[in-house]
Every structure is written in C-alpha cells, then in structure tokens.
Amino acid sequence: MTVLRYTVPPEKDGCRLGLFLRTQGVTAGLIKSVKYDGDGFFADGRPVRTNEPVHTGQCIHFALPPEQETSVTPQPVPFxxxxxxxxxxxxxxxxxxxxxxxxxxxxxxxxxxxxxxxxxxxxxxxxxxxxxxxxxxxxxxxxxxxxxxxxxxxASAHKCYLAIVQGTLPLGPGRVEAPIARRGDSIIGRCVREDGKYSLTEYTVLAVGHSHSLAACCPRTGRTHQIRVHMAYIGHPLAGDTLYGGSDAVIHRHALHCGILCFSHPLTGQALRVESPLPADMAALAQAEQLLDGWQLSALPCGAPDET
CATH class of the missing domain: 3.30.2350.10 (Pseudouridine synthase)
Structure with a gap:
C-alpha cells in the first residue's frame, strides 16, 4: 500500500483540504477515489473531510486506493x-x-x-x-x-531518440516543422500534408559516415511515426524504414531507438534521467559507418525544450 504524506506550509493555512491536495498535484479523480473507494484522508492522524480547512504544520496523509489489475496474461517476454x-x-x-x-x-x-x-x-x-x-x-x-x-x-516526460538515417546531413542542429496527416486511407501510414496536425521535430546530427548519418531527435509534438515521417520528408529516411522509403539492405527494421528519457519524480519533483545505449543491430551499423566517435550519450540533451 502506497501512502502519500504532505505537510501544510504557512501559505496554505486555512485552505480547504481538497484545494490543498490539488495544489500538490493530486487530481480531482484521485481525490474522489480516495473518498469513496479508499480509506479517506487524515490530518495528524484524525479523519478529515475535503471541505475542511487545513492548517500550518499539519501532516496530511492518505493511502492510494487499490487499483484494478491489468487484464493481460503474464508471459515471459524479453525486456x-x-x-x-x-x-x-x-x-x-x-x-x-x-x-x-x-x-x-x-x-x-x-x-x-x-x-x-x-x-x-x-x-x-x-x-x-x-x-x-x-x-x-x-x-x-x-x-x-x-x-x-x-x-x-x-506532464514532465521528455525523450531523445537516436536515429540512423540514409544519406549525409550537416553536423549540428536542425528542425523539421511540418504538419502530419494520415496517408490516404491507410491505417498505419502518415505523411506531411498542409491539412495535417502541427508537428515539430528538433534534431542534432552527431556523426556522418559514408552513406548514413546518426542524429539525436527530440519530438516536440507526439504524432504517430513523427520522426520517421519528418526525416523522410527532408530526404533522409531512416535506415531500414521501408514504409517511408528507407532500404532494409543494411538493417532489417527502422533504425530508431529511444535512448534517453527524463522526467520529474511524481512525489519529490527530483529530475531523473534514464539512458539506454544503442542496441546491437544499430550499433553494428553505426560501427560500419564510423558513426560512434565524437559524441557521448551522457552529453546529449534530455529532450526538454529549454535544453536545445
């Protein structure tokens, strides 16, 4: 059982409990769930209603109510x-x-x-x-x-992807700002089209090889296949991405890897960064194209807009 605890600061003295909890990031839906499906709220160990005021120094705590388990069959899957x-x-x-x-x-x-x-x-x-x-x-x-x-x-998550694209791009930063829409009547395919949804991808070319380039891509919007569509749009489809004009001669899937993920811890607000190096297939292609020198994963921006 997860129990959340908050100490009421002086500036929140007299604030109704429900409003105080909302200022701490607790959603209205969760407050309702704790009231009706959980054990309720407590101030210094005493039960308290959401319309009651809280006071400086009080310890507010509540247990997260039990959640319905995901209805998926457990299976051994590699990750x-x-x-x-x-x-x-x-x-x-x-x-x-x-x-x-x-x-x-x-x-x-x-x-x-x-x-x-x-x-x-x-x-x-x-x-x-x-x-x-x-x-x-x-x-x-x-x-x-x-x-x-x-x-x-x-609200806080930002991602940085590593992509190996076909062709040679200038080293350094770039951006693709082009609307993305469904391609024809395809369920899967997307394309750049004037009537599409606003889409922005910022990227940095890290290394250039004989016939491929390695780029760190940070999508600023969350469209389906956004990086794949945008890189193909500027004439540099991902290696292996046959859906968008890439060749699978050197790698048998689109060469895209979510290598950095940053987020704020929900309880403490601490900034956290998690990294994942290039997987074997992309690393082998990068090695063959001499794309591994001159950059480090730890030195790349996390993906937040103020880091570019």
Missing part, C-alpha cells in the same frame, strides 16, 4: 528494467515487441512481460505506459505505477 520505484518504472524494450496487445499482436507484448515480471516477484500491479513506441522501435518506455503518478509523469 529489462532500467529504473523502478513505487511510482514509476522505465522499461527497456527490444525491437520486435509491441508495447501493449492489439488485434494484430494479442500477446507477447511488453504488457504481458511486465505482468510476468511482477508475478515472478509475488507482486500484482498495472501496466500503464506513459509513452508508447512502435513495435520495431527499441528503447525506453516510461510507466506509471499508480493513478497518482500517471498525470505528473505525462
């Missing part, structure tokens, strides 16, 4: 846990594994693997991904461990 506490987990997903079950991929997903991981430790829980990546994109996926953490993680 690693890059970070975990009772509020957040960062999972490192190999390429070829879908994040959650769909009609085309009903099992063998990261969700199945996470439930199996919990079961093996005698634990139960939910699978609540904050960011989703394509089945053939590798790298980091941020998950909320409870309803309190979910909106706070979603």
């Amino acid at each position: 690693s846990v890059a970070y975990e506490d009772e509020f957040a987990a960062v999972l490192d997903k190999p390429a070829g594994i879908a994040v959650h079950p769909t009609l085309n991929y009903p099992d063998g997903t990261l969700a199945n693997g996470w439930l199996h991981y919990l079961q093996a430790q005698g634990r139960t829980g939910v699978f609540r991904p904050i960011n989703r990546i394509d089945k053939n994109t590798s790298g980091l996926v941020l998950c909320a461990q409870n309803a309190f953490a979910a909106p706070l993680l979603a």
Whole structure:
C-alpha cells in the first residue's frame, strides 16, 4: 500500500483540504477515489473531510486506493528494467515487441512481460505506459505505477531518440516543422500534408559516415511515426524504414531507438534521467559507418525544450 504524506506550509493555512491536495498535484479523480473507494484522508492522524480547512504544520496523509489489475496474461517476454520505484518504472524494450496487445499482436507484448515480471516477484500491479513506441522501435518506455503518478509523469516526460538515417546531413542542429496527416486511407501510414496536425521535430546530427548519418531527435509534438515521417520528408529516411522509403539492405527494421528519457519524480519533483545505449543491430551499423566517435550519450540533451 502506497501512502502519500504532505505537510501544510504557512501559505496554505486555512485552505480547504481538497484545494490543498490539488495544489500538490493530486487530481480531482484521485481525490474522489480516495473518498469513496479508499480509506479517506487524515490530518495528524484524525479523519478529515475535503471541505475542511487545513492548517500550518499539519501532516496530511492518505493511502492510494487499490487499483484494478491489468487484464493481460503474464508471459515471459524479453525486456529489462532500467529504473523502478513505487511510482514509476522505465522499461527497456527490444525491437520486435509491441508495447501493449492489439488485434494484430494479442500477446507477447511488453504488457504481458511486465505482468510476468511482477508475478515472478509475488507482486500484482498495472501496466500503464506513459509513452508508447512502435513495435520495431527499441528503447525506453516510461510507466506509471499508480493513478497518482500517471498525470505528473505525462506532464514532465521528455525523450531523445537516436536515429540512423540514409544519406549525409550537416553536423549540428536542425528542425523539421511540418504538419502530419494520415496517408490516404491507410491505417498505419502518415505523411506531411498542409491539412495535417502541427508537428515539430528538433534534431542534432552527431556523426556522418559514408552513406548514413546518426542524429539525436527530440519530438516536440507526439504524432504517430513523427520522426520517421519528418526525416523522410527532408530526404533522409531512416535506415531500414521501408514504409517511408528507407532500404532494409543494411538493417532489417527502422533504425530508431529511444535512448534517453527524463522526467520529474511524481512525489519529490527530483529530475531523473534514464539512458539506454544503442542496441546491437544499430550499433553494428553505426560501427560500419564510423558513426560512434565524437559524441557521448551522457552529453546529449534530455529532450526538454529549454535544453536545445
């Protein structure tokens, strides 16, 4: 059971409990759930209603109510846990594994693997991904461990992807600001089109090889296939990305990896950064193209707009 505790500061003296909790990042939905599905709220150990005032120095605490478990069958699926506490987990997903079950991929997903991981430790829980990546994109996926953490993680998360693109680009920063729409009547494909949704990708070319370039890409909007579409739009599709004009002669999936994920801890506000190095297939291509020198993952920006 996760218990949250807050001490009322002087500037919140006399504030109604419900309003005080909202200023601490507790959503209205969670407040309602604690009232009706949980054990309620307490001030210095005494039960307190949400319309009552709180006072300087009081310790407000409440337990997060139990959540309905994710209805996914636990299955052994390869992934690693890059970070975990009772509020957040960062999972490192190999390429070829879908994040959650769909009609085309009903099992063998990261969700199945996470439930199996919990079961093996005698634990139960939910699978609540904050960011989703394509089945053939590798790298980091941020998950909320409870309803309190979910909106706070979603608001603070920033990602940086490593992409190997075809052709040679100038070293240094660049940006693609072009609207993205569904391509024809395709369910999957996207394209740049004037009537599409506003989309912005900022990138930095880290290294240039004989016929490929390595770029760190930070999407500022969250469109489907955004990096893949934008890089193809400027004439440099991802290696292996046959959907958008890339060749699979040197790698058999689109060469995209979520390598850095930054977020603020939901409870403490501490800035956290999790990294994942290039996976074997992308590293082999980068090595062949001499794209591994001159940069370090730890030196790349996290992806927040003020870091570019």
